[in-house]
Amino acid sequence: MIPETQIISIYCDIDNFCKExxxxxxxxxxxxxxxxxxxxxxxxxxxxxxxxxxxxxQLSKFRNFKAFYTTFLATYWKHHFPRLPSYNRFIELVKYxxxxxxxxxxxxxxxxxxxxxxxxxxxxxCHLKRSKRHKVFNGxxxxxxxxxxxxxxxxxxxxxxxxGQLIAFKITKGNVSDVKAAYPLLSKLKGLAFGDxxxxxxxxxxxxxxxxxxLITRKRKNMKDAEPITALEKQLLNQRCIIETxxxxxxxxxxxxxxxxxxxxxxxxxxxAALAAYTIEPLKISALKLxxxxxx
Numbered sequence: 001m002i003p004e005t006q007i008i009s010i011y012c013d014i015d016n017f018c019k020e021x022x023x024x025x026x027x028x029x030x031x032x033x034x035x036x037x038x039x040x041x042x043x044x045x046x047x048x049x050x051x052x053x054x055x056x057x058q059l060s061k062f063r064n065f066k067a068f069y070t071t072f073l074a075t076y077w078k079h080h081f082p083r084l085p086s087y088n089r090f091i092e093l094v095k096y097x098x099x100x101x102x103x104x105x106x107x108x109x110x111x112x113x114x115x116x117x118x119x120x121x122x123x124x125x126c127h128l129k130r131s132k133r134h135k136v137f138n139g140x141x142x143x144x145x146x147x148x149x150x151x152x153x154x155x156x157x158x159x160x161x162x163x164g165q166l167i168a169f170k171i172t173k174g175n176v177s178d179v180k181a182a183y184p185l186l187s188k189l190k191g192l193a194f195g196d197x198x199x200x201x202x203x204x205x206x207x208x209x210x211x212x213x214x215l216i217t218r219k220r221k222n223m224k225d226a227e228p229i230t231a232l233e234k235q236l237l238n239q240r241c242i243i244e245t246x247x248x249x250x251x252x253x254x255x256x257x258x259x260x261x262x263x264x265x266x267x268x269x270x271x272x273a274a275l276a277a278y279t280i281e282p283l284k285i286s287a288l289k290l291x292x293x294x295x296x
Contacts, residue, residue, distance in 0.1 A: 002059055007080060010055060010280065015048040017108075018100050022047075044083045045090070050097045051104070051276075053081070053090070054269060058254050058277035065270075095265045101272035108279045110165020114191030115236060115287065117160050117243040118199065120178050121251075122146050123171075124153040125267070126259050136261060144174030156256070156271070157181045159189070160243055162236075162287040166279050171271070179204050182215075189213050194237050239287040249283055250274060 045053075053073065062068035069087050078084060085093075122144060125137040131152035134141075141153045155176055159168040168185045178198035186193055190212040199217050208215050216233055229237070251257040254274035261267035 001061075002056065004080075007052075007056065007077070011048065011052045011080070014051050014055070014100075014104065015046075017104055018046075018048040018051065021100060021103055044085050045081070045093060047096060047100055049081060050090070050093050051100050051273075054094070054097060054101065054273035055277045055280065058274050059281060063255060091266070094269045098265065098269050098272060101269060101276050105166070105169065105272055105275040105279055108276070109167050110161050110163065110279075110282065112167070112189065112191075113161045113163065115162035116167060116186070116189055116191065116193045117162070117240055117287075118158070118178075118182060118185060118193055118195045119240075119243045119247070120155050120157040120181065120198070121247045122151045122153060122174060123156055123257065123271075124151045124259055125261065126152060128152055137264060137267075140173070140264060142173040142175040144176075153259075155181070156250075157185060158243065158246065159185045159193075160246055162239075162242075164242055164246055164283040164285040166246075166275065166282065169275060171268075183207055186213055186215070187211055192216060192233065192236065194240050196240065236287060242285050242287050245285060246278075246283060250278060254278065 053069075056073075056077075057065055057068050060068060060072070062072065066087060069090065073081070074084055084090075125141050126134045128150060131143070134152070137153070143150060143152050144155060145151075151174060153174050155172045155174055157170040157172065157178070158166065161167055167189070170181050170185055172181055178195070179201045182195070182199055182204055186208055188211075191214075193208070193213055193215045195215065195217050197218055197220060199215060200220065200223075205215050216229055216237055218237065254277060256271050256274045258267070258270065261270070
């Protein structure tokens with residue numbers, strides 16, 4: 001279980017981040033002279049407390065948030081959150097944490113090492129047979145196809161460095177191609193990027209070369225004019241499986257593969273909290289260490 005010192009450390013880091021974020025937001029807002037006071041009760045928990053609870057759930061071993069909140073958090077960690085509201089009231093507060101979770105996952109990314117791996121994975125929102133009568137993600141999800149078949153839902157695109165740390169992410173509809181989502185994720189990076197055959201595209205490679213990033217993928221058999229790669233680049237490309245390990249960790253440890261969501265807001269907050277938790281505790285893997293063990 002999570003040590004109490006780590007809980008305090010996570011909360012302090014998130015609280016400082018939320019205060020700084022609120023300062024930037026308030027300075028950028030235009031003053032509304034006709035603004036009226038909001039009706040209804042004010043939130044008992046602060047935004048940083050809500051974000052902390054969402055992340056602590058992802059770092060725990062619980063698979064059910066209601067069980068985590070009502071049985072564990074309210075019993076053993078109540079002294080950390082003395083103003084803890086009821087479960088139903090907390091669910092109403094989750095929507096206010098989406099912006100903070102998004103910015104935290106984006107800004108608290110890994111270090112730029114010059115070696116990156118990019119890939120995308122499907123996030124089905126329901127079984128394919130129920131897609132015609134699915135209502136929760138109606139208008140948001142689309143049909144997509146992967147190497148294992150069709151699905152109905154969203155796509156999560158990730159960029160990690162060679163140490164397994166999260167660099168960038170993007171959530172799209174299921175029918176968005178990997179090539180289309182790649183440039184916004186890679187345009188601010190320099191060095192080498194490795195992807196699968198889904199990222200083959202002359203235009204994308206040329207655009208990334210202009211920003212000093214070389215995209216290396218496996219070649220199709222009919223590609224006669226393929227640019228040759230060095231032995232080191234080939235060996236790094238063979239270690240592309242580390243991003244599959246990260247996806248597997250997110251799906252099974254943080255449970256981002258969930259097809260029973262009752263609202264889009266809760267689904268996105270669950271996914272963003274998982275990504276934020278991964279930035280705090282990333283997998284300790286390294287493509288270079290695997291490379292050093294590879295026989296010559």
